[in-house]
Amino acid sequence: MTLNRRLFLGTLASASAALSAPMVWGQAKPHVVVIGGGAGGATAARYLMKDSEGALDVTLIEPNATYYTCFFSNLYLGGFRDFDSLGHTYGKLADMGIKVVQDMATGVDRAARTVTLGNGDVLNYDRLVIAPGIDFVDDSVPGWSLDVAEVMPHAYKAGPQTQLLKSQVEAMPQGGTFAMVAPPNPYRCPPGPYERISMVAHLLKTNNPTGKILIFDPKENFSKRALFEEGWQKHYSGMVTWIGPDLGGANVEVRADTMEVIVDGEAEKVDVCNVIPAQKAGMIAATAGITDDAGWAPVDPASMRSKSDENIYVLGDASAQGDMPKSGFSANSQAKVAAMAIRGELTDSRVFPARYSNTCWSLIAPDDGVKVGASYEPTEEKIASVESFISETGEDAALRKSTYEESLGWYSGITADMFG
Amino acid sequence: MTGRRLFLAGLAFTLGLAPGVKADPLGDAEHGATLFKRQCAACHQIGPDAVNRIGPHLNGVFGRRLGGLDGFRYSNPMQQMGADGTDWTIERLDAYIENPRGFLPGTRMSFRGMTDGNDRSALIAFLRDWSDQPQDIPESAPTATRTEPQLPPEILAIEGDAEYGEYLSSECSTCHKRDGSDDGIPSILNWPEEDFVTAMHEYKSRLREHPVMQMMAGRLSNEEIAALAAFYATYGE
Ligand SMILES: Cc1cc2nc3c(=O)[nH]c(=O)nc-3n(C[C@H](O)[C@H](O)[C@H](O)COP(=O)(O)OP(=O)(O)OC[C@H]3O[C@@H](n4cnc5c(N)ncnc54)[C@H](O)[C@@H]3O)c2cc1C
Numbered sequence: 009m010t011l012n013r014r015l016f017l018g019t020l021a022s023a024s025a026a027l028s029a030p031m032v033w034g035q036a037k038p039h040v041v042v043i044g045g046g047a048g049g050a051t052a053a054r055y056l057m058k059d060s061e062g063a064l065d066v067t068l069i070e071p072n073a074t075y076y077t078c079f080f081s082n083l084y085l086g087g088f089r090d091f092d093s094l095g096h097t098y099g100k101l102a103d104m105g106i107k108v109v110q111d112m113a114t115g116v117d118r119a120a121r122t123v124t125l126g127n128g129d130v131l132n133y134d135r136l137v138i139a140p141g142i143d144f145v146d147d148s149v150p151g152w153s154l155d156v157a158e159v160m161p162h163a164y165k166a167g168p169q170t171q172l173l174k175s176q177v178e179a180m181p182q183g184g185t186f187a188m189v190a191p192p193n194p195y196r197c198p199p200g201p202y203e204r205i206s207m208v209a210h211l212l213k214t215n216n217p218t219g220k221i222l223i224f225d226p227k228e229n230f231s232k233r234a235l236f237e238e239g240w241q242k243h244y245s246g247m248v249t250w251i252g253p254d255l256g257g258a259n260v261e262v263r264a265d266t267m268e269v270i271v272d273g274e275a276e277k278v279d280v281c282n283v284i285p286a287q288k289a290g291m292i293a294a295t296a297g298i299t300d301d302a303g304w305a306p307v308d309p310a311s312m313r314s315k316s317d318e319n320i321y322v323l324g325d326a327s328a329q330g331d332m333p334k335s336g337f338s339a340n341s342q343a344k345v346a347a348m349a350i351r352g353e354l355t356d357s358r359v360f361p362a363r364y365s366n367t368c369w370s371l372i373a374p375d376d377g378v379k380v381g382a383s384y385e386p387t388e389e390k391i392a393s394v395e396s397f398i399s400e401t402g403e404d405a406a407l408r409k410s411t412y413e414e415s416l417g418w419y420s421g422i423t424a425d426m427f428g
Numbered sequence: 429m430t431g432r433r434l435f436l437a438g439l440a441f442t443l444g445l446a447p448g449v450k451a452d453p454l455g456d457a458e459h460g461a462t463l464f465k466r467q468c469a470a471c472h473q474i475g476p477d478a479v480n481r482i483g484p485h486l487n488g489v490f491g492r493r494l495g496g497l498d499g500f501r502y503s504n505p506m507q508q509m510g511a512d513g514t515d516w517t518i519e520r521l522d523a524y525i526e527n528p529r530g531f532l533p534g535t536r537m538s539f540r541g542m543t544d545g546n547d548r549s550a551l552i553a554f555l556r557d558w559s560d561q562p563q564d565i566p567e568s569a570p571t572a573t574r575t576e577p578q579l580p581p582e583i584l585a586i587e588g589d590a591e592y593g594e595y596l597s598s599e600c601s602t603c604h605k606r607d608g609s610d611d612g613i614p615s616i617l618n619w620p621e622e623d624f625v626t627a628m629h630e631y632k633s634r635l636r637e638h639p640v641m642q643m644m645a646g647r648l649s650n651e652e653i654a655a656l657a658a659f660y661a662t663y664g665e
Pocket of ligand 1: 043046071075079080082111139141165204290291292325335336339367
């Protein structure tokens with residue numbers, strides 16, 4: 009029955025989608041479509057396929073053949089990893105039987121339960137997982153848009169942007185200035201901008217010791233602040249200046265043509281300007297009509313199911329869930345809960361209570377690693393933090409080194425957990 | 429550091445020439461026993477009834493081939509070193525204990541290392557007391573026993589629900605790789621269930637250090653710990 013209905017709907021939708029007769033896919037098994045092959049989507053697809061043991065058809069839609077992790081992209085900036093080590097492909101997921109489609113999802117018809125792809129194909133779904141990561145909020149930093157990202161990179165989606173930022177830092181004149189416009193909350197990877205500052209400082213210390221770093225920050229405070237400030241003092245004394253909202257950090261404009269940052273009306277000439285704009289859920293979430301006024305997609309804390317549509321789950325950065333930071337670790341953790349819930353619905357497998365966790369490691373200097381983490385549980389209203397820990401200031405070098413080594417283990421672990 | 433190594437290497441040579449001579453070549457074995465109890469005994473046994481647990485037993489470790497005990501699953505690099513004909517000597521033990529991953533990248537031994545040279549020589553003196561090369565095994569009762577703390581038998585007796593454990597394990601596999609390899613975070617595959625349960629309870633009660641593990645174990649119930657232990661005991665075999 010569902011088969012016919014789906015074929016029928018699929019045909020209709022596709023007939024209107026394009027003139028060249030596009031392909032229509034109908035499945036006999038329940039079909040889960042996953043949009044986005046990142047920390048949330050790749051993990052969800054893998055766990056759905058692995059744990060359902062053939063009872064589900066799983067399709068993963070992702071435009072890029074290689075996924076470059078944002079996590080550890082700062083370590084690449086600092087010279088601790090090569091770029092290729094950040095890249096991961098989808099071959100093992102395809103080998104498991106996941107249908108990996110290299111394209112963009114451009115539309116979601118929730119009534120018809122179909123997803124339209126960039127090439128015009130239309131896919132039917134029983135459940136849809138939306139995990140597109142973030143997009144940037146237009147005009148959040150006046151003067152900046154994606155059009156000037158080649159001059160003032162964001163480097164907050166890993167790939168060519170990250171390489172561009174690194175080459176700009178390396179080309180900085182001696183004694184030049186690196187500026188970062190830090191994002192307002194909420195954004196992906198709360199310690200990410202400050203780990204990046206540490207890595208840029210490390211590069212400058214080696215290549216350009218008279219170089220300066222300015223951070224313009226709209227926030228009163230930031231993640232792991234005491235740890236970062238201690239580290240900057242210790243390793244990069246005098247190099248880093250943080251300008252918070254009381255000194256104009258929330259009133260910043262940029263001019264790409266003159267390489268200026270305008271702070272409270274005063275122009276500062278800089279050599280590199282890393283603008284990390286305000287963020288919102290990846291576009292397709294808004295296209296699907298499941299986002300709130302702030303641009304994120306609210307979910308049920310116990311399952312990651314969209315509050316707007318019972319057939320849709322939202323994972324990772326795009327979701328509005330409560331206390332979990334937007335991180336790769338969180339997205340991976342949420343994906344496992346959603347995969348279990350979806351399997352339970354479609355194949356009657358056992359469903360266990362949701363549990364979530366997160367740990368974010370950051371590197372401050374060679375062998376100087378720190379971490380912050382928490383465990384979470386669903387409550388009626390949100391995913392709530394239960395217990396947390398953070399590295400302490402003044403820890404000895406051996407502990408910091410082992411924290412860094414642990415982060416290498418984590419990277420290896422989570423990427424294997426995502427991509428097989 | 430190098431000086432210390434050379435010194436130890438020299439000693440090993442002297443001992444080799446005069447086996448059986450009970451000198452006081454190394455550190456304080458009694459201090460070594462305390463260190464063993466605190467830092468090694470959660471995974472390694474030593475003494476008359478010692479058997480392989482998470483780590484291999486350490487009776488007779490001096491002169492033993494690396495990866496040389498039958499019935500223990502060593503890491504590939506450890507096996508490789510053994511296959512290459514490497515035996516445990518004082519200086520190798522010293523280097524390994526000082527920095528396990530530096531000496532043997534890829535080792536499964538999840539131990540950060542012991543930087544204090546005096547501590548290392550004390551520990552080595554203690555290990556040597558349980559080796560017959562040199563032949564000076566004392567008749568005394570074992571100074572080291574594992575199982576700290578003693579878990580109530582009813583906790584150890586809980587039959588784990590391995591299927592639930594499989595779901596719970598998805599939280600572990602973000603860091604602990606499912607193929608058992610160790611790139612900075614230890615493997616937790618194929619641990620004897622009792623050891624797994626003991627370790628988790630030690631994290632839970634904060635007897636073992638590690639903030640992430642204390643947090644993870646902290647919210648696991650006795651049943652959930654048993655479920656994970658049941659799942660991991662046979663996973664990947
Ligand atoms: C500099 C930096 C450092 C970081 N460090 C860490 C860290 O150390 N630890 C940590 O846990 N996290 C870290 N993060 C955060 C982490 O990268 C993100 O939180 C995580 O990637 C979120 O996962 P996600 O699945 O929501 O999105 P992503 O991983 O971004 O994946 C989204 C995917 O969806 C695809 N996509 C988007 N739209 C569509 C569409 N319409 N159709 C099809 N596909 C689409 C994209 O191409 C992308 O591959 C860091 C981030 C940055 C920027």
